[in-house]
Amino acid sequence: MSKYVFGVDVGGTTVKLGLFDKDGELLDKWEVPTKTENGGEKILPDVAASIQRKMKEKSIRKDEVIGVGLGAPGPIDAEGTVYVAVNLGWGTFSIRDTLSGLLDMKVKAGNDANVAALGEMWKGGGKGCKNLVAVTLGTGVGGGIIVNGEILTGTSGAGGEIGHIHVQDGETEVCGCGNTGCLEEYASATGIVRLARRALESTSEPSILRNRPVETLSAKAVFDAVKENDAVAIQIAEKFGEYLGKGLGVIAGVVNPEIFVIGGGVSKAGDILFDYIKPYFDKTVFKGCKNVEFALATLGNDAGIYGAAKLVLE
Amino acid sequence: MSKYVFGVDVGGTTVKLGLFDKDGELLDKWEVPTKTENGGEKILPDVAASIQRKMKEKSIRKDEVIGVGLGAPGPIDAEGTVYVAVNLGWGTFSIRDTLSGLLDMKVKAGNDANVAALGEMWKGGGKGCKNLVAVTLGTGVGGGIIVNGEILTGTSGAGGEIGHIHVQDGETEVCGCGNTGCLEEYASATGIVRLARRALESTSEPSILRNRPVETLSAKAVFDAVKENDAVAIQIAEKFGEYLGKGLGVIAGVVNPEIFVIGGGVSKAGDILFDYIKPYFDKTVFKGCKNVEFALATLGNDAGIYGAAKLVLE
Structure with a gap:
């Protein structure tokens, strides 16, 4: 019975994370630092680890999670591939495939400004x-x-x-x-x-x-x-x-x-x-x-x- | 076995019609005059009659037709409703429902410039x-x-x-x-x-x-x-x-x-x-x-x- 979803907003200094139910109720939110060194190679593993810790803390099973969405600063296409995000040290790679590989969950990714627009449409102004x-x-x-x-x-x-x-x-x-x-x-x-x-x-x-x-x-x-x-x-x-x-x-x-x-x-x-x-x-x-x-x-x-x-x- | 589709382009003086196969091969094209008098009430019946004549001429059965698409000058929303098309004498009504009612076929409608853009994407520049x-x-x-x-x-x-x-x-x-x-x-x-x-x-x-x-x-x-x-x-x-x-x-x-x-x-x-x-x-x-x-x-x-x-x- 999938009922939870994680929302991740990667910024230049901190990563914001949120746990939502599928109706969009924000159940918990927290932050982890953004490690931009070495081409930002730690960012997605840190996100994955933080999500797994939260699942353990809340006793959430993997089959209860619909997936993880992620926004990041930079051009990200509809398939979840980022094309150089200078602020994060990232080059070109598939955010979707990388994070999905780390968590074995459905992942979607988009540009942070576009994703924020979607948020305002869903629950905001x-x-x-x-x-x-x-x-x-x-x-x-x-x-x-x-x-x-x-x-x-x-x-x-x-x-x-x-x-x-x-x-x-x-x-x-x-x-x-x-x-x-x-x-x-x-x-x-x-x-x-x-x-x-x-x-x-x-x-x-x-x-x-x-x-x-x-x-x-x-x-x-x-x-x-x-x-x-x-x-x-x-x-x-x-x-x-x-x-x-x-x-x-x-x-x-x-x-x-x-x-x-x-x-x-x-x-x-x-x-x-x-x-x-x-x-x-x-x-x-x-x-x-x-x-x-x-x-x-x-x-x-x-x-x-x-x-x-x-x-x-x- | 549906294999044909009709494309209709309503202009201020003539209506252009095309018969296509589902791969986009243009099999036939022809025109009928646009009768804009009396709020353009004859336009869609004329389109329907012209399509039915063509089907008879080519021995096309109704179950062989996927549907009819129509473009017209004026604001037409995603549901196929037109909001006043001055050049045609039209007020506000559902093109989709009206033409679909006349032909008993699937109908979609859009603004002519938008529809032409779709045509150029499909088979044009x-x-x-x-x-x-x-x-x-x-x-x-x-x-x-x-x-x-x-x-x-x-x-x-x-x-x-x-x-x-x-x-x-x-x-x-x-x-x-x-x-x-x-x-x-x-x-x-x-x-x-x-x-x-x-x-x-x-x-x-x-x-x-x-x-x-x-x-x-x-x-x-x-x-x-x-x-x-x-x-x-x-x-x-x-x-x-x-x-x-x-x-x-x-x-x-x-x-x-x-x-x-x-x-x-x-x-x-x-x-x-x-x-x-x-x-x-x-x-x-x-x-x-x-x-x-x-x-x-x-x-x-x-x-x-x-x-x-x-x-x-x-």
Whole structure:
């Protein structure tokens, strides 16, 4: 009687693990360190050992486990093969076959952002939807697209990499990906700081944002200032909203989602983000794709383990 | 022993029909007029009657027919319901249930551009691929996206409507969709004429394109002039390539396809289009999604009946 499923979210410093029942109730969660040395060769054996320890602790038999889902940073195709995950030291190999060999269980694997999107669809901000775009506004901008309940993996596992769509010509600063003018350069936490720096330099208008050491300028500081009606902060939020709103408008025109679920550190600013994103979205999106909800992500750092568990249940 | 399938492509003036074997061999094709009067109430009965006549003519029994696939212009969801198809006079109803009721056969229906994309994947320019974006450069710009062998329909049947992604701020002429700055305003046959008109007005440089009545200016004339090294025409082609190349770069970043298949009247210019599209695509696309092929559509006006047939075989 299979009734349990494990969800694993491999990060650069820790691996998060969750034990779920098959309805998606989180029964237990814990972490182990990520050992990236020697090409990350210990990561999957550590995951397997940790799962086996947990099964022993809870007296769970192998035939009670449906399988193990795993998300990791890097391009991972629909068959569970990863193609170089720099942060983990991994080259190219089958996560599915390796972990399945260690545990003798069904294993599925996917890109961490895509898997987190699946988690938000299953139990988070997009619950009940089958066509969803998850947008993670963190240090970078990540994304995951769910079409008809399934992850849009793409040909080389790079589906939903919306942080690097080109939104601005003539940008002089180079994005982490090597291009210029990527959405990430304006809509990530660091991108918002870039917009803030530029706005503060371009005017001598008074602003709360000036009354602090420049190195403490953050996305949070900007949106806190917006909430206090700071004119310069509002101008920065407008720029942010223009880039992100137009970018999401294009994405909506391509995949016609039911909902955008916005997560990551920047989303802690709350619903006020939508006040700046939506007007630009509404103005530019194709009318046939305009009817989209905007919601905040609700699972936080647990989205990855939820989505990984769901991966096996599909 | 089911071995035949019918593919139907409903257009504003004629309905194209094809009889295929289940391997996709086109055995016969023919047309009937599209009667759009009275809310297009005759269209599906005419389709049904035409299929029944063909079955009689070829002595095909009903149990030998796998089913009927149909593509039509308008938003059609994954269940085969159309939501207002202005060109046909249709309101909202289930094409699948109506036609299936008339024929007592399995019926599937989809948006014509999406269905044509499926046709190009099956037997056309994208043969052998499972992740494909079809781009139709005609009077407008249409599109269809295939993910893992299946049509990306989207929430309201508007998936792949790439002609209306916003690519330019500050455009003063309004697109057919009511917005401004849509890809269609620059990359369609009429869009290219718009770019040509603007280029000719902005300079007095000599050009082959001036030696003709302005009303005969066409996308074909522009690319013919490009092939003769006409400097103004090349400048127009560059603009066209910039808009389309950057637009396709964004689309690639979202859905990570294996191939773009370019069809429609403009594509008759041939491979020379790619010389203008690719440099802008390469410059702006996310590197993880850069490895995309560009091919010309090969099925022409038959893409719709091929794709419709494939719809039933899935």
